[in-house]
Amino acid sequence: MCASRESSPTAGPVRPDPLARPAAAVTVPGGLPLLGHLPAMLSRPLAFLDTLPAHGDPVRIRVGPRELYVVSGPESTHRVLTDRATFDRTGPLYGKIRAFLGNGLASCPHADHRRLRRIVQPAFRRALLPHYAAAMTAEIEQLAAHWRPGQTVDVTRQAFRLTTAVAVRTLFSSALDAPAAERLRDALDVLLRGLYLRVVLPGADLLPTRSRRTYRQALHAWHTGVAEIIADYRARGIDRGDVLSLLIAARDEDGQPLDERELADQVATLVLAGAETTSSALAWALRLVAEHPEVERKLHAELDALGAGTAAAGWDDLPQLPYAARVIDETLRLRPPAWAISRSTTRPTELGGVRLPAGALVVCCLYLLQRRPELFPDPTRFDPDRFAADAVPREAYLPFGAGATKCLGDRFGAVEATLALASIARRWRLRPATAAPVRPAPRLVLSPGPQPMLLTERVGAPAR
Numbered sequence: 219m220c221a222s223r224e225s226s227p228t229a230g231p232v233r234p235d236p237l238a239r240p241a242a243a244v245t246v247p248g249g250l251p252l253l254g255h256l257p258a259m260l261s262r263p264l265a266f267l268d269t270l271p272a273h274g275d276p277v278r279i280r281v282g283p284r285e286l287y288v289v290s291g292p293e294s295t296h297r298v299l300t301d302r303a304t305f306d307r308t309g310p311l312y313g314k315i316r317a318f319l320g321n322g323l324a325s326c327p328h329a330d331h332r333r334l335r336r337i338v339q340p341a342f343r344r345a346l347l348p349h350y351a352a353a354m355t356a357e358i359e360q361l362a363a364h365w366r367p368g369q370t371v372d373v374t375r376q377a378f379r380l381t382t383a384v385a386v387r388t389l390f391s392s393a394l395d396a397p398a399a400e401r402l403r404d405a406l407d408v409l410l411r412g413l414y415l416r417v418v419l420p421g422a423d424l425l426p427t428r429s430r431r432t433y434r435q436a437l438h439a440w441h442t443g444v445a446e447i448i449a450d451y452r453a454r455g456i457d458r459g460d461v462l463s464l465l466i467a468a469r470d471e472d473g474q475p476l477d478e479r480e481l482a483d484q485v486a487t488l489v490l491a492g493a494e495t496t497s498s499a500l501a502w503a504l505r506l507v508a509e510h511p512e513v514e515r516k517l518h519a520e521l522d523a524l525g526a527g528t529a530a531a532g533w534d535d536l537p538q539l540p541y542a543a544r545v546i547d548e549t550l551r552l553r554p555p556a557w558a559i560s561r562s563t564t565r566p567t568e569l570g571g572v573r574l575p576a577g578a579l580v581v582c583c584l585y586l587l588q589r590r591p592e593l594f595p596d597p598t599r600f601d602p603d604r605f606a607a608d609a610v611p612r613e614a615y616l617p618f619g620a621g622a623t624k625c626l627g628d629r630f631g632a633v634e635a636t637l638a639l640a641s642i643a644r645r646w647r648l649r650p651a652t653a654a655p656v657r658p659a660p661r662l663v664l665s666p667g668p669q670p671m672l673l674t675e676r677v678g679a680p681a682r
């Protein structure tokens with residue numbers, strides 16, 4: 219069979235008794251004094267997560283001083299993501315995220331959400347996708363132009379370079395020179411690494427360490443860089459046909475534009491929300507394909523049928539790439555970049571038969587949801603064809619979230635990952651360069667961590 223299996227959850231999920239009165243949440247055993255489950259979350263996060271559904275839905279874990287209620291069932295996940303009066307984007311986690319993103323669309327409380335969503339959404343309407351896809355194809359071509367047969371590349375790093383380049387290009391079009399784009403990308407890299415640490419370790423900023431200094435410098439570089447770009451756009455007053463031009467021109471229901479601060483927050487949000495999610499999906503997909511020869515064979519057969527042409531796939535090729543799209547769909551199921559979505563309760567409530575106090579931190583774990591054995595047969599198997607039969611339960615496949623805050627860039631991200639996977643696999647066969655297993659790094663996004671892979675040019679690959 220084509221697919222290897224990962225470790226399965228240790229026992230089946232616990233289902234609530236609908237007639238029972240709400241009970242206190244079960245605390246997962248094994249927490250240490252003071253640290254709680256933090257060591258397990260940092261050292262073997264996925265193996266630890268796999269043990270949780272056996273204790274209930276939701277279950278309580280402790281991460282340092284914080285208590286978290288982890289949700290992994292379809293009904294409870296749906297409720298948390300759609301009952302916005304009870305589950306809001308407030309609390310200490312979002313406080314940390316806002317230090318970087320400000321009041322961006324992806325991190326603002328629900329009270330501000332409707333207005334911002336109405337303003338930002340038109341920049342992601344379907345009709346603009348071919349335009350953005352052209353930028354993706356151009357960046358994919360540039361990325362792979364430097365690759366050579368026999369070379370080892372860190373695909374996680376390369377994928378991140380690609381998606382930040384696409385984000386910067388579609389947001390700011392040609393307004394940035396290469397060094398300025400590079401500076402923004404470097405700052406972003408530091409911020410993304412530092413943000414997760416600050417979210418799980420509340421004291422991370424108290425000590426005057428080198429990493430605190432680097433983080434603050436990156437934050438400063440990011441804010442000033444983005445402010446300069448916006449000022450430049452305003453000064454020239456031209457529509458460059460990119461996302462920032464659309465945001466500057468947009469008006470809310472009262473006819474008001476976004477102010478300087480709001481604009482900068484949306485820019486930071488779009489780069490953060492779009493870049494590492496999509497790059498992780500791509501990096502995981504490349505790894506999973508390399509580990510599953512039958513999937514690779516089917517993918518190559520589809521790509522070879524595209525015939526000769528330019529190296530990188532483009533918008534017009536997408537109808538001929540259903541299998542590549544399914545590889546991305548299945549990667550997003552097994553390795554959802556947005557592996558955990560958090561909310562805070564605005565009032566005492568009950569969820570899945572469990573009492574939650576006001577102010578409780580609730581984390582919807584899409585990673586666990588999308589590998590529930592009762593919903594996804596043989597859940598740890600990497601099998602893109604499960605999407606061909608339309609047998610995937612839509613209520614439990616939520617890599618882009620659900621409800622009013624559902625991902626705005628879902629098609630953007632899926633198209634980008636599909637085009638990049640197709641373009642790379644069309645020309646290159648990738649193999650892990652070392653026998654070391656992947657060490658997933660759950661930052662804000664579930665990243666595969668560094669992944670050195672060896673490039674071999676495929677016979678009959680399109681000309682460079």
Ligand code: HEM
Pocket residue numbers: 299323324325335487488491492493495496499550554555556559560616617618619620622623624625626627628630631632635
């Ligand atoms: C494979 C790639 C991606 C994945 C897996 C992903 C996943 C998600 C998820 C799960 C949410 C919901 C978060 C919540 O409810 O709190 C979300 C929201 C969002 N995403 Fe994505 N995303 C991806 C790519 C992108 C891209 C490419 C963009 C933009 C260019 C983007 C922009 C956003 C924005 C703006 C939000 C906030 C929406 C709102 O609150 O109204 N995402 N994303």
